[in-house]
Amino acid sequence: MGRHIRSGDRAIWTEQVGRGPDVLLxxxxxxxxxSWQFQLDGLADRYRLTAFDNRGAGRSPMPDxxxxxxxxxxxxxAVLEALGIASxxxxxxxxGAMISQELALRHPDVVRSLVLQSTWPAMDPHLSQWVRFIHWLAGAAPSERAFLEGFFLAIYTPRAHNDGTVAAVIEEAIAFPHKQSPEDTQRTLDAFAVHRTLDRLDRISAPTLVLAGGIDPTAHPELGRAVAERIGGAAFEVWExxxxxPFxxxxxxxxxxxxxxxxxxxxxxxxxAPRDAADDAWSPDRPPESARPVGTS
Incomplete structure (x- = not known):
């Protein structure tokens, strides 16, 4: 079960499962x-995984x-500090990959490594235009369902739309009791839109893996490649x-x-190295079962 941790006057909803080297999602x-349910379920036999609701999302309120x-x-x-996790x-x-980049820049000692999925160093004109469209859609969509149906067209593969995966995700999102308001969605989009790490990425020294989806129309592979090229020794992969x-x-x-x-x-x-599940008889704590994660992007 999760709980709120405190950072000054901030309350951040946090959940932690498993045993082993620490991972922050x-x-x-x-x-x-x-949104990380498949990782919380699938990796807790090898790692201690911590996930949290970003400010303004779920059970973490948006501050003024x-x-x-x-x-x-x-x-x-602050989540790591409150839980006594040194790195x-x-x-x-x-x-979240942008937040991860900034975490490595502002708090390098707490980052052992980085996995950056669907990331960018600064928005190009195409991504900027898409963000402006989603900003408009958040306020103009006639219903939550209509917003999700439009938004997810650029998030999931045609395969996921056609096999019922996206429909199931939408139903879970609509049933989820801790919804982000359209206004908080727009405020978060505004923060992502103006943020740049382009000229600072060479300061990141943590081992880094950058992953991109080959048919991602938003954070397209060229943007991920630009991140990897600026972080010394970073690995870059495109999943065509x-x-x-893809997580x-x-x-x-x-x-x-x-x-x-x-x-x-x-x-x-x-x-x-982290233990394999068969190494011994110990069993990590497991989160509640969930058919599919609830999330946006």
């Missing part, structure tokens, strides 16, 4: 702990005043048949890839 626009990626990165650092492997997707959120659409493949990356980092730094 950072979601994107409007995303909550539930401007919303910035810098402030969201400080929230992530963690950090994985973020979409806007995937879109914005939800092909979670077994995604989990295996990041597990291999984290094991490589642990081996390189001389830290014992």
């Amino acid at each position: 950072i979601g994107g626009l409007g995303d909550t702990v539930e 005043g401007p919303t910035t990626v810098e402030a969201m990165a400080d929230d992530a650092a 963690a492997h950090v994985a973020g997707f979409s806007g 048949t995937e879109s914005h959120q 939800q659409e092909v979670p077994d493949r995604w989990n295996a890839r990041v597990d291999a990356f984290w094991r490589e980092v642990e081996a390189r730094t001389g830290t014992p």
